Amino acid sequence: MEKYILLIIGAVLVNNFVLTRFLGICPFLGVSKNIPTALGMCAAVVFVMTCASAVTWTVARFLLRPDGLLGMDLIYLQTIVFILVIAAFVQMVEILIRRFSPQLYRALGIFLPLITTNCAVLGMAVLNIQRQHSFWEAVVFGFGAALGFALALIIFTGLREKIDRAAPPAAFRGPAIGLVTAGLLSLAFMGFAALIKM
Secondary structure, eight states: OHHHHHHHHIIIIITOTTTTSOOSHHHHHHTOSSHHHHHHHHHHHHHHHHHHHHHHHHHIIIIISTTSSSOSOOGGGHHHHHHHHHHHHHHHHHHHHHHHOHHHHHHHGGGTGGGGGOHHHHHHHHHHHHTTOOHHHHHHHHHHHHHHHHHHHHHHHHHHHHHHHSOOOGGGTTHHHHHHHHHHHHHHHHGGGGTSOO
16 A cells, blocks of 8 residues: 555656656646636546556557467557557547536637647556556556646646736746746756655
8 A cells, every 4th residue: 555655646746747757748838727727627637547547558468568468569559559548538538528518628628639649648658568567556656647747737727827917027928937937836846856766
């Protein structure tokens, strides 16, 4: 149990995909204008990353490896297969959000389908294989990475909402202040580096 807790803490704080690995920056910057939209993206990413980690691990272990069910070394297809699995989950999330929350669907716009090519989701799947995680370690790591993405996005969205109500200097208005804020938030998260050695 302690191993799984450390895996989650490591993925959320120490090796946060957005703020320390710099993966998934596009949706991070794109949907961080208001809290409801950010929360919708967080829920979608948590679902996709957790489910995709389970399925991609299973596919890699039982289909792509030479000792798998197919008996062929198909590891070179890993990236393509992982993107297909992730795309299937994103389509499912998109259909559900469009059906049950059309307003959130419109607010997320292009950033919802971009989860398919979100390098944080693909990076999590690849890291699970590279680190030779067990099935449950892969699922917990995927969930922790998604929680880290969600934490970073919610904090950043809150900061952007406060900054929008303030009056920054003219040179910093718009994307400039957002990028400076993201950089400072990244520096703050790098302070967690000594918390857990991964």
